[in-house]
Amino acid sequence: MTTERVETASESDVDEYADLGATTENAMDIAETSMDRVRELVPDETLADRVRQKSVHATGDPEFQHLVRFTGETDDEPVVAGARAVLEERPIVTDITMVKAGVTGRGHGCPVRKAIGNGADLAKRTGMTRTAASVLELDREGVYDGAVAVVGNAPTAALALADCIEDGTRPAVAVATPVGFVKAVESRERLREVAAARGVPAITNVGRRGGSGLAAGLTNELVHVASDVRNGEVDLP
Template sequence: MTDGGQGFDSEYADLGATTQNAMDIAETSMDIVRQFVPDETLADRIRQKSVHSMGDIEFQHLLRFTGADDRGDDDDAPVRAGARAVLDEAAVITDITMVKAGVTGRGHTCDVSKAIGHGTELAAETGMTRTAAAMLELDREDAFEGAIVTIGNAPTAALALADCIEQGTRPAVVVANPVGFVKAEESRERIREVSEACGVPAITHVGRRGGSGLAAALTNELIHVAKDHRAGELEADLVFDVDGHALEGGGAEE
């Protein structure tokens, strides 16, 4: 396919690649990944991107998909929810600057912003972390309703978001991959708990690893799925409804 007037035809493997050489590298890398990771479901695309991002074939087994959408609670549900949100031009809100910087500006028209920088007075008054205070401040403004919320660095941001969800906040999807030795695993487990209890789709992982690069990469893959859906390039059995209707021409012939 031709990439947005860039002047070359190739399988669109990476939204960040903008030159022929970069595209060739991205395609070769993803071809290698697909030798080790299935390529049958929307969730498999997230697994592939996690392996690509982390450089670790085994990381695919650490991902967890929770919550549900109108088609059920299968592993594809958070991916469908995230792609729908992209197609609906929902806000993308990250915990810190590094994650925001990693979210592609191509293939979508969503507003991408960061939480850090909000809630400074609350942090100063209470002594809580700046990211936790930022999440609480944004929640008071209903910023997370229907949004894609991506957390790649701060466990306390994930814990604060989980509390907000438990109290009624409903993001479209949560991508939570905070990294570290203190509260990181616990924060992701907490996201999974409220995801299941409240029906909010979420993509997390287990273990100590993770980080901003992973969270941004998984968010970019949600954007990529939305782009493929818009272009009618998803396999027929993977096409999902948007606002109750599948897109015209949706679904590539097998």
Template sequence: MTENEAYADLGATTQEAMDIAETSMDIVRTFVPDETLNDRLRQKAVHSTGDIEFQHLIRCQNNPVVSGARAVLDEQPIVTDITMVKAGITGRGHDCPVKKAIGNGAELAAETGMTRTAASVLELDKQGVYEGAIAVVGNAPTGALALADCIENGTRPAAIVATPVGFVKAEESRKRIREIADEYDIPAVTNVGKRGGSGLAAALTNELIHVASDVRDGEVDLTAHE
């Protein structure tokens, strides 16, 4: 593995950028445990929020790193709610198609008055896009709620990353994702509290990609973590 590949998910390719990325993750690891694969999501959350305490706000269910990294290795689609989250997904270290929901389901949104994101999730689900995919919701609580409905109706994503931020419906939407993940054994990473957002969602998804790279390089054995 070249140094470039090692930091693919941090977006660093030049020497200075790699030095910053390496020092930064070293600092994170002095504050966040490095014992389980799920700890990597906690580390990444701290890294992307700049907040050491954020490690305690992350919730992992049904081994999301194992399942998410497998989906990356299988080149399953990564489906984000909005453009900004899609823009944050690294282009390197994977061959997964990266799609966004927003832009679909405009008719449904106009007819019903539901949010564009919720309508777009329902529309993509009708096309089967979420089946086996990594479903990422970084912004829209109603998108997460719609995704939960799709799962209740039979859809089985490989893993969910859900971190909508804010004061209205955000916490509630992540709580619903956790309930549905429990009920239907869906691997999921979410956070508790009102914080979260697109940057966090992209960072957590990029960590799944990074773990997949480590599997490919023989540095991580997923079967040891099941």
């Protein structure tokens, strides 16, 4: 049982983070100029390129485009799967509060929830991290099937998500960019292997970098692609 309140986008107080969602004149100028600069640095051909652009935008580093990995039949597949999930208003489930706070409240009707806060008993009983336990607990409740599963911070959450996928869970797409020196690299490698084997589309990165801001940014790009589909500017295959 979870006692966490599930916020829908309309209730969310995090509209302000929507980088597509600049509302004042000044902010709109900045947002446009910023993405224009990114487009000078990153190809703009495919849906996967949009995610690469977003990785550069979120990290401030032009080279980050080369660190993004797409698990699927094509690089576009996880982006298409993510946009479809957003259009179908599937849950967006993040590992920690900070990533949830970074997911835009605009342009979608998906419930946004976080894993952390669930599974406290399991963590206490087993000694596993609270984030790992929280993922396993939500998975037991069936939350991850069909969801946009996002891990921005905790390598152990990415490892737990990989275990769930190995055991039969099928997120619509996994977005995982945990950061750091212990298990971050390995957790993403393992997630890519399991996701590829089980046919779960995934967007991840290589290397030790990553983090909550990146995970939220990439997730928001899935929302943006979905918005463009809704507006007739993009056709999904």
